[in-house]
Amino acid sequence: MPLSSYSTVVAIALLFSFTSSAHTQENFVQCLNNYPHNINATSISKVLYNQTNSSYSSILDFSIKNLRFSNVSSKPLVIVTPLVVSHIQATIICSQRHGMQIRTRSGGHDYEALSYVAKAPFVVIDLINLGEIKVEMENNTAWVPAGASIGELYYRISEKSTTLGFPAGVCPTVGTGGHFSGGGYGFLMHKFGLAADNVIDAHIVDVNGNLLDREAMGEDLFWAIRGGGGASFGVIVAWKVKLVPVPSTVTVFYVPRTLEQNATEIIHKWQLVANKLDNGLMIRVNLERVNSSQNGKPTVVATFESMYLGGVDQLIPLMQKSFPELGLVREDCTEMSWIDSVVYMSQFTNGKSDYVRDPIPDVGLKGLWPLFYEDEAQGAVIQFTPYGGKMYEISESEIPFPHRSGNIFHIHYLVRWREEGEEAKQKYINWIRRAYKYMEPFVSKSPRAAYLNYRDLDIGVNNNNGNTSYSQASIWGLKYFKNNFNRLARVKSMVDPLNFFRNEQSIPPLKSKGLNMQVENLGAVNVFIK
Numbered sequence: 231m232p233l234s235s236y237s238t239v240v241a242i243a244l245l246f247s248f249t250s251s252a253h254t255q256e257n258f259v260q261c262l263n264n265y266p267h268n269i270n271a272t273s274i275s276k277v278l279y280n281q282t283n284s285s286y287s288s289i290l291d292f293s294i295k296n297l298r299f300s301n302v303s304s305k306p307l308v309i310v311t312p313l314v315v316s317h318i319q320a321t322i323i324c325s326q327r328h329g330m331q332i333r334t335r336s337g338g339h340d341y342e343a344l345s346y347v348a349k350a351p352f353v354v355i356d357l358i359n360l361g362e363i364k365v366e367m368e369n370n371t372a373w374v375p376a377g378a379s380i381g382e383l384y385y386r387i388s389e390k391s392t393t394l395g396f397p398a399g400v401c402p403t404v405g406t407g408g409h410f411s412g413g414g415y416g417f418l419m420h421k422f423g424l425a426a427d428n429v430i431d432a433h434i435v436d437v438n439g440n441l442l443d444r445e446a447m448g449e450d451l452f453w454a455i456r457g458g459g460g461a462s463f464g465v466i467v468a469w470k471v472k473l474v475p476v477p478s479t480v481t482v483f484y485v486p487r488t489l490e491q492n493a494t495e496i497i498h499k500w501q502l503v504a505n506k507l508d509n510g511l512m513i514r515v516n517l518e519r520v521n522s523s524q525n526g527k528p529t530v531v532a533t534f535e536s537m538y539l540g541g542v543d544q545l546i547p548l549m550q551k552s553f554p555e556l557g558l559v560r561e562d563c564t565e566m567s568w569i570d571s572v573v574y575m576s577q578f579t580n581g582k583s584d585y586v587r588d589p590i591p592d593v594g595l596k597g598l599w600p601l602f603y604e605d606e607a608q609g610a611v612i613q614f615t616p617y618g619g620k621m622y623e624i625s626e627s628e629i630p631f632p633h634r635s636g637n638i639f640h641i642h643y644l645v646r647w648r649e650e651g652e653e654a655k656q657k658y659i660n661w662i663r664r665a666y667k668y669m670e671p672f673v674s675k676s677p678r679a680a681y682l683n684y685r686d687l688d689i690g691v692n693n694n695n696g697n698t699s700y701s702q703a704s705i706w707g708l709k710y711f712k713n714n715f716n717r718l719a720r721v722k723s724m725v726d727p728l729n730f731f732r733n734e735q736s737i738p739p740l741k742s743k744g745l746n747m748q749v750e751n752l753g754a755v756n757v758f759i760k
């Protein structure tokens with residue numbers, strides 16, 4: 231085909247796709263306005279932003295926490311920032327009628343940007359303005375809107391009490407919508423488990439636009455959204471959580487040890503004790519490159535970072551007994567309230583995760599260090615977070631998050647960079663891929679397990695058109711969910727059989743053939759269909 235006619239075809243195709251998407255959008259917006267909203271509610275037209283609206287970019291960019299995705303071309307046609315539940319219900323109904331997909335965004339921390347980037351025409355439901363946190367002191371519970379951040383939750387709790395807390399993540403800007411629905415861990419994990427382990431009720435809008443609480447959604451869907459990811463099942467509006475007791479004084483420390491200061495040997499001992507310490511004491515390790523203070527040559531520093539639920543007088547003897555190799559002294563420690571211990575962490579741009587079931591031998595660690603001396607490792611961090619305590623007491627099938635006993639610690643690989651452009655991005659991402667490949671012999675196998683909240687599309691993705699089979703999705707699904715993946719697919723078949731709520735790693739429904747095969751096992755799943 232001559233070039234000129236080729237470009238004519240392209241131009242016509244572009245024009246067609248433009249006019250058809252503009253048409254789609256017009257009908258979609260009309261549908262939203264016609265939806266029977268409460269007459270007292272703010273009109274939905276006041277919370278709609280299309281691409282010509284002057285506030286569109288600032289609303290979209292506000293929750294893009296990862297600069298890697300600030301420049302993508304596949305942006306939403308419309309952003310809705312709901313103020314009331316009917317704004318969500320209308321968006322779900324009208325999107326299905328007018329051929330739009332939905333991406334729901336809470337804090338926007340998804341490592342692969344699935345909450346605001348999609349290939350098909352789509353709308354973002356951004357929960358940033360929906361609802362307020364209500365801390366209910368009489369029962370030690372709180373209702374938390376899914377658009378609130380964990381930092382806001384910690385702050386609202388601390389306004390009412392200095393001896394209550396919540397066991398979720400460390401970075402305060404993480405949203406509860408993604409974080410609780412994927413698990414959520416932090417320094418209270420050994421004592422109280424994950425954020426998702428402490429959710430006791432939830433409100434969700436399903437594919438039919440129904441607002442359901444725990445009783446109405448039934449135990450299967452309620453199970454699925456505590457660790458299976460919210461995005462496959464509907465739009466979560468709010469969580470009810472159980473607050474946990476914390477002492478009025480906690481102790482934190484932050485102790486760096488370089489290779490010259492025997493970091494390898496200390497990590498060796500850490501691997502033997504970190505998951506068996508007192509439940510109130512969690513010590514994680516951050517590995518990074520630094521210039522040595524003696525000769526300015528690069529070295530690796532292991533920073534032992536900890537929060538202990540108690541005072542320094544109890545902590546020091548505990549450390550002397552269990553982990554004297556670290557050489558912790560009183561001067562390394564700071565006593566403070568639990569809320570002050572919620573420290574701010576910086577932003578990372580690409581992540582992967584692993585689980586370690588047997589200690590990594592010293593030779594394995596020593597082989598890792600040279601990777602830190604490569605150029606791309608300037609902003610790299612490899613973080614070891616120990617399991618143990620409550621995590622070992624909860625069964626693998628209690629919620630969809632399956633990584634419990636048998637795991638000594640969890641690895642989080644991160645790389646940050648400042649240079650712009652595709653070439654830089656590939657360079658740094660390739661570094662993390664090399665580090666991940668290097669670690670393969672030392673981590674969990676068959677499957678090589680991964681944590682949903684450290685989303686990684688390298689481990690496998692769905693087809694673009696939403697017809698991914700269960701067995702194809704198992705490639706990534708078993709890594710995140712192990713044996714819980716099958717139950718997740720069965721719940722999905724019941725609540726969203728046509729797979730409207732989908733993305734690159736959403737749970738697929740079982741196909742009709744699969745469904746028939748599974749029918750005799752469905753007993754428990756049927757219960758929630760009222």
Ligand SMILES: Cc1cc2nc3c(=O)[nH]c(=O)nc-3n(C[C@H](O)[C@H](O)[C@H](O)COP(=O)(O)OP(=O)(O)OC[C@H]3O[C@@H](n4cnc5c(N)ncnc54)[C@H](O)[C@@H]3O)c2cc1C
Nearest residue numbers: 336337338339340345399400405407408409415460461466
């Ligand atoms: C800097 C940083 C620090 C982190 N620290 C920790 C940590 O200490 N511990 C830990 O466990 N994890 C941590 N994470 C990972 C974090 O838990 C996940 O990225 C989490 O999914 C983020 O949730 P979000 O609401 O901010 O993200 P979003 O990007 O808004 O959402 C993530 C996913 O959940 C879906 N979703 C969001 N809200 C809803 C809703 N209301 N209904 C249905 N689906 C929804 C989205 O569509 C998307 O698929 C960290 C991440 C970053 C970037």
Ligand SMILES: *[C@@H]1O[C@H](CO)[C@@H](O)[C@H](O)[C@H]1NC(C)=O
Nearest residue numbers: 266267268269270271272314
């Ligand atoms: C709207 O608000 C008025 C005044 O508060 C109230 O009387 C009325 O019941 C409300 N209507 C609806 C449909 O909620």
Ligand SMILES: *[C@@H]1O[C@H](CO)[C@@H](O)[C@H](O)[C@H]1NC(C)=O
Nearest residue numbers: 275276277278279283284285
């Ligand atoms: C942009 O959208 C907001 C919210 O819907 C609306 O209030 C505002 O008038 C719009 N601005 C323009 C320039 O259209």
Ligand SMILES: *[C@@H]1O[C@H](CO)[C@@H](O)[C@H](O)[C@H]1NC(C)=O
Nearest residue numbers: 252255256279280281282283
């Ligand atoms: C965007 O919204 C405004 C009203 O806020 C409307 O006038 C305009 O036609 C819309 N643009 C598109 C492309 O739909």
Ligand SMILES: *[C@@H]1O[C@H](CO)[C@@H](O)[C@H](O)[C@H]1NC(C)=O
Nearest residue numbers: 365366367368369370371372
């Ligand atoms: C506290 O729990 C009791 C008993 O379950 C219940 O009646 C009451 O409404 C609850 N209070 C709040 C604020 O949730």
Ligand SMILES: *[C@@H]1O[C@H](CO)[C@@H](O)[C@H](O)[C@H]1NC(C)=O
Nearest residue numbers: 489490491492493495555557
């Ligand atoms: C490192 O370990 C060696 C041998 O166990 C010991 O002699 C040395 O003092 C240690 N160095 C530091 C800085 O602790």
Ligand SMILES: *[C@@H]1O[C@H](CO)[C@@H](O)[C@H](O)[C@H]1NC(C)=O
Nearest residue numbers: 519520521522525526527528
């Ligand atoms: C470390 O040293 C190298 C060269 O020796 C230098 O280029 C670099 O800026 C130093 N980094 C820091 C963080 O000091």
Ligand SMILES: *[C@@H]1O[C@H](CO)[C@@H](O)[C@H](O)[C@H]1NC(C)=O
Nearest residue numbers: 297298300301649650651652
């Ligand atoms: C954004 O895109 C432009 C043009 O495609 C490119 O020149 C620029 O480097 C990109 N910026 C980032 C941060 O990737």
Ligand SMILES: *[C@@H]1O[C@H](CO)[C@@H](O)[C@H](O)[C@H]1NC(C)=O
Nearest residue numbers: 693695696697698699700702
């Ligand atoms: C999915 O759809 C594509 C194209 O529409 C088709 O080629 C493929 O066979 C389908 N796969 C399944 C598992 O149905």
